[in-house]
Amino acid sequence: MEALEFYSRGSRFMLNFVYTRICQKVQAVSHRWTYQEIPSPKNVVVLGGSYSGVHLAQRLTETLPTGYRAVLVERNSHFNHLFVFPRFGVVPGMEQGAFIPYGGIATTAPRGIFQHIQDSAVEITPTQVQLASGKSIDYEYLAVATGSWQPAPAKLTSTEKADACAEMRASQHRIQNSSRIAVIGGGPVGVQVATDIKSYFPQKDVTLIHSRHQLLPNFGPRLHEFALQALKKLQVNTVLGQRPKTVVDGVDDLVRSSTQETLAFQNGRREVFDLVIRCTGQRPNSGILAHLYPSAVCKSTGQILVRPTLQIDAGAGSPVNPHLFALGDVAKTGAPRMERAARSQADVVTSNILSMINGQSPSAIYRPVDEEGVIKLTLGKYDWAMYFKEESGRELMVNGTSKSEDLDVRRAWINLGAKYDPST
Ligand SMILES: Cc1cc2nc3c(=O)[nH]c(=O)nc-3n(C[C@H](O)[C@H](O)[C@H](O)COP(=O)(O)OP(=O)(O)OC[C@H]3O[C@@H](n4cnc5c(N)ncnc54)[C@H](O)[C@@H]3O)c2cc1C
Structure with missing residues (x-):
C-alpha cells in the first residue's frame, strides 16, 4: 500500500514536471x-x-x-554532477563521468541570447x-x-576537469591504501561513502561517526532506522552522539605514522585510523x-x-x-x-x-x-531507499536494489544536452 502511494505521488509529481517542461x-x-x-x-x-x-x-x-x-x-570548467561524487570518489574508473561539459545547455537557444563565462x-x-x-x-x-x-568528497576544490578527476582518483587511492577508515558525518554523503567503502571493500574496517543520535537528521526517524539496519548488515561500525577530536601528531603515542590519525572520543576512548574522511561542514x-x-x-x-x-x-x-x-x-x-x-x-x-x-x-x-524533498539514498553497491516526509511529519519510504553501479550518470549528461563521452 505504501509503495503504491509513494509511486503514485511520485509519478503525479514527475508527470506534472514533464508536462510543464514540454509546455x-x-x-x-x-x-x-x-x-x-x-x-x-x-x-x-x-x-x-x-x-x-x-x-x-x-x-x-x-x-x-x-x-x-x-x-x-x-x-568550474564542467558541470559537477554531485549525486555521484560519494560513489565515484570511492570506486575507481568512473570519475570522468561526474564532470559534464556545459556546451549542450543552450544549443537550441537563439543566437546572441546566451553567454557562458568560466x-x-x-x-x-x-x-x-x-x-x-x-x-x-x-x-x-x-x-x-x-x-x-x-570539503571533499562532497565537493572538490579543482575547477578544471582533469584536476578534479585527479582529486577523485587520489581519494580512491587513499581508500584503497587504508585498512581502518573513519567517516565523520552521518548525513546522506557520510552514509553513502561509508556503505560504499564497506560494500566494495568488505575486508576494510569502516566506522561511521555522527555527532547526533539520529543519522540523516534533515529527514525523519524511519530513514535513520533503515540506514542504521543497512549499516549493521554491512558490518559498518556506527558511533552516534560523539564529536571526536583529532589528537595532534606526536602528542599521542597511539599515532603510528604520519598518515594515520588518532580520534579522541568524549568518553575518553581513543582510536587510530589509517584514514579519516570528513563529510561535514x-x-x-x-x-x-x-x-x-x-x-x-x-x-x-x-x-x-x-x-x-x-x-x-x-x-x-x-x-x-x-x-x-x-x-x-x-x-x-x-x-x-x-x-x-x-x-x-x-x-x-x-x-x-x-x-x-x-x-x-x-x-x-x-x-x-x-x-x-524526495531522497534516493544508496546503501552500498546495490541497496537503496527512497524517502520523503510530508509537512505533517508523516514519512513515506520505499526501498529496493539496483544493478546500476554508475548511478545512471548518462541521464545527467542527456539532461544537460551533452553526448555521453566521459573523456570530453
Ligand atoms: C555529494 C552530494 C550528493 C547529493 N545528492 C543529491 C541527490 O541525490 N538528490 C538531490 O536532489 N540532491 C542531492 N544533493 C543536493 C543537491 O546537490 C543540492 O541541493 C544542489 O547541488 C543545489 O544546487 P545549487 O545550484 O543551489 O548549488 P551548488 O550545487 O552548490 O552549486 C553552486 C555552483 O556555484 C558555483 N559558484 C559558487 N560560488 C561561485 C562564484 N563566486 N563564482 C562563480 N561560481 C561560483 C559553484 O562552482 C557551483 O557550481 C547532493 C549534494 C551533494 C553535495
Missing part, C-alpha cells in the same frame, strides 16, 4: 523565431552553474525578450559583478545561485553579498534571505535592489536542499524577471512541496 519547450520554439540578436543587450546574470543556476540559465534562454541576454558565470565572481556592486580575472559584467537583473561549500557561498547587503545574510545559517518571490531581502528599512534574486542551496527558502527544489525555484525566478521586464510586479511565489 516550456513548445513555447521555446516560438520564442526562437521572435528573439532578435542586438549589439548591446542588457544582461541577466546568473552566478553559479549547478542544478539551480543551469536550469535558470536554460529557462532564460527560452524566454527572455529581444534586448536581454542570459550570462552564466561559473568557476570565472569566479568576487564582488557584487549595485550595477556590476566583478570577476576574479579582473573583468566586470554589468547587470540589469542578477540571480545568485552559488550554492554551498563542503556545509557552508552557504553567500560571502559575495557580505559588502553590498550584509543584513541579507542570515546570521544563524549564512544563507541569503529571500522573499517568497525569491527577491533578496535585507530586512525592514534596508531596501535592496528588487532586481536581485537568490535561489537554490544558498537561499533561505525553507525548502529541502535538493535538486528538485532548486529547479522549481529557477522557474519562479524566471517568471518574476519576465514580469518585471514587462513592467509588472513580480507575482510568482515559491512554496516548498513535500515531493521536492
Whole structure:
C-alpha cells in the first residue's frame, strides 16, 4: 500500500514536471523565431552553474525578450554532477563521468541570447559583478545561485576537469591504501561513502561517526532506522552522539605514522585510523553579498534571505535592489536542499524577471512541496531507499536494489544536452 502511494505521488509529481517542461519547450520554439540578436543587450546574470543556476540559465534562454541576454558565470570548467561524487570518489574508473561539459545547455537557444563565462565572481556592486580575472559584467537583473561549500568528497576544490578527476582518483587511492577508515558525518554523503567503502571493500574496517543520535537528521526517524539496519548488515561500525577530536601528531603515542590519525572520543576512548574522511561542514557561498547587503545574510545559517518571490531581502528599512534574486542551496527558502527544489525555484525566478521586464510586479511565489524533498539514498553497491516526509511529519519510504553501479550518470549528461563521452 505504501509503495503504491509513494509511486503514485511520485509519478503525479514527475508527470506534472514533464508536462510543464514540454509546455516550456513548445513555447521555446516560438520564442526562437521572435528573439532578435542586438549589439548591446542588457544582461541577466546568473552566478553559479549547478542544478539551480543551469536550469535558470536554460529557462532564460527560452524566454527572455529581444534586448536581454542570459550570462552564466561559473568557476568550474564542467558541470559537477554531485549525486555521484560519494560513489565515484570511492570506486575507481568512473570519475570522468561526474564532470559534464556545459556546451549542450543552450544549443537550441537563439543566437546572441546566451553567454557562458568560466570565472569566479568576487564582488557584487549595485550595477556590476566583478570577476576574479579582473573583468566586470554589468547587470540589469542578477540571480545568485552559488550554492554551498563542503570539503571533499562532497565537493572538490579543482575547477578544471582533469584536476578534479585527479582529486577523485587520489581519494580512491587513499581508500584503497587504508585498512581502518573513519567517516565523520552521518548525513546522506557520510552514509553513502561509508556503505560504499564497506560494500566494495568488505575486508576494510569502516566506522561511521555522527555527532547526533539520529543519522540523516534533515529527514525523519524511519530513514535513520533503515540506514542504521543497512549499516549493521554491512558490518559498518556506527558511533552516534560523539564529536571526536583529532589528537595532534606526536602528542599521542597511539599515532603510528604520519598518515594515520588518532580520534579522541568524549568518553575518553581513543582510536587510530589509517584514514579519516570528513563529510561535514556545509557552508552557504553567500560571502559575495557580505559588502553590498550584509543584513541579507542570515546570521544563524549564512544563507541569503529571500522573499517568497525569491527577491533578496535585507530586512525592514534596508531596501535592496528588487532586481536581485537568490535561489537554490544558498537561499533561505525553507525548502529541502535538493535538486528538485532548486529547479522549481529557477522557474519562479524566471517568471518574476519576465514580469518585471514587462513592467509588472513580480507575482510568482515559491512554496516548498513535500515531493521536492524526495531522497534516493544508496546503501552500498546495490541497496537503496527512497524517502520523503510530508509537512505533517508523516514519512513515506520505499526501498529496493539496483544493478546500476554508475548511478545512471548518462541521464545527467542527456539532461544537460551533452553526448555521453566521459573523456570530453
Ligand atoms: C555529494 C552530494 C550528493 C547529493 N545528492 C543529491 C541527490 O541525490 N538528490 C538531490 O536532489 N540532491 C542531492 N544533493 C543536493 C543537491 O546537490 C543540492 O541541493 C544542489 O547541488 C543545489 O544546487 P545549487 O545550484 O543551489 O548549488 P551548488 O550545487 O552548490 O552549486 C553552486 C555552483 O556555484 C558555483 N559558484 C559558487 N560560488 C561561485 C562564484 N563566486 N563564482 C562563480 N561560481 C561560483 C559553484 O562552482 C557551483 O557550481 C547532493 C549534494 C551533494 C553535495
